[in-house]
Amino acid sequence: MSATDLKNVGPLTDERAQWARDAVGTVATAMEQAIHGKRRVIELVLTTMIAEGHVLLEDVPGTGKTALARSLAKAVQGQSSRIQFTPDLLPSDVTGTTVYHEREHLFEFHKGPVFTNVLLADEINRASPKTQSALLEVMEEHQVTADGKTHEVPAPFMVIATQNPVEQAGTYRLPEAQLDRFMLKTSIGYPDEVAMRRILERVVPAEVPEVLSLGSLVQLQQFAKLVRVSPLLTEYVTRIVEATRRSPEVRLGASVRGALALVRLASAWALRDGRNYVVAEDIRELAVPVLAHRLVLEPEAEFEGVTPEAVVGQVLLETRVPQENGTA
Numbered sequence: 290m291s292a293t294d295l296k297n298v299g300p301l302t303d304e305r306a307q308w309a310r311d312a313v314g315t316v317a318t319a320m321e322q323a324i325h326g327k328r329r330v331i332e333l334v335l336t337t338m339i340a341e342g343h344v345l346l347e348d349v350p351g352t353g354k355t356a357l358a359r360s361l362a363k364a365v366q367g368q369s370s371r372i373q374f375t376p377d378l379l380p381s382d383v384t385g386t387t388v389y390h391e392r393e394h395l396f397e398f399h400k401g402p403v404f405t406n407v408l409l410a411d412e413i414n415r416a417s418p419k420t421q422s423a424l425l426e427v428m429e430e431h432q433v434t435a436d437g438k439t440h441e442v443p444a445p446f447m448v449i450a451t452q453n454p455v456e457q458a459g460t461y462r463l464p465e466a467q468l469d470r471f472m473l474k475t476s477i478g479y480p481d482e483v484a485m486r487r488i489l490e491r492v493v494p495a496e497v498p499e500v501l502s503l504g505s506l507v508q509l510q511q512f513a514k515l516v517r518v519s520p521l522l523t524e525y526v527t528r529i530v531e532a533t534r535r536s537p538e539v540r541l542g543a544s545v546r547g548a549l550a551l552v553r554l555a556s557a558w559a560l561r562d563g564r565n566y567v568v569a570e571d572i573r574e575l576a577v578p579v580l581a582h583r584l585v586l587e588p589e590a591e592f593e594g595v596t597p598e599a600v601v602g603q604v605l606l607e608t609r610v611p612q613e614n615g616t617a
Contacts, residue, residue: 326484342472
């Protein structure tokens with residue numbers, strides 16, 4: 290969106306921020322009809338879509354990853370599609386292909402499954418690096434280029450990719466450039482005892498209601514860009530990112546894209562809370578899921594059992610928190 294478009298939206302008033310909070314809460318509650326006991330994960334994924342980002346879910350099979358993607362699309366009256374990534378999957382199976390019609394003597398582009406609102410890329414690390422890279426352009430530019438022509442995907446657009454952390458046979462590790470495209474990495478995990486009983490007692494899965502229009506979701510994305518982030522907090526994010534690069538356990542620290550992602554997601558997170566400004570707690574709460582998957586550790590640190598999540602957690606402990614919030 291251009292600066293002119295944002296100007297036409299008008300200021301993010303307290304009333305608009307409250308409407309945004311209610312809208313996010315309504316969608317999250319609707320999604321809970323399909324995903325029981327996982328409110329935080331639902332809100333993380335939903336705010337990532339509002340921040341125009343993508344999500345990587347690292348989870349064992351059967352935890353509801355497909356249901357999460359479909360319930361999100363259904364709640365906002367959007368479309369969803371699913372790609373099962375396999376070693377023989379081709380890039381054209383993802384983005385689409387150009388077909389020649391001999392009778393009409395013309396070429397026609399047949400759109401692939403990426404032309405949707407919510408794309409579930411299931412077990413993305415099972416496809417070859419060439420096929421994985423087919424998602425790079427559409428994740429960054431929201432468009433597909435074929436035979437020199439660009440084709441825009443619908444707006445809003447989001448990729449929810451999954452990978453199994455246990456079974457690694459026959460998989461291809463996602464390269465750092467691909468991991469960096471994901472705004473957030475998280476997991477759903479197994480449901481607690483109460484949620485598990487609810488799942489077992491419900492013979493027919495509950496229908497997720499359509500509670501928000503795609504136009505309203507785009508409005509939320511516009512509002513998120515208007516959330517205030519004080520210079521104190523941008524300096525705080527800068528210090529956190531630089532600290533990951535200086536850590537002796539890290540070979541490659543958080544990128545500039547990672548810092549931008551943290552600010553953008555914190556803005557959407559503040560909007561979810563009904564605020565038109567970001568506070569330091571937003572940054573602290575989101576730093577691990579936004580930054581950890583972007584770090585490349587030294588081999589010695591990995592051998593000693595150090596994790597990227599632990600490195601970011603230590604950085605947060607050692608980095609001074611601003612004394613003023615985003616209203617300053």
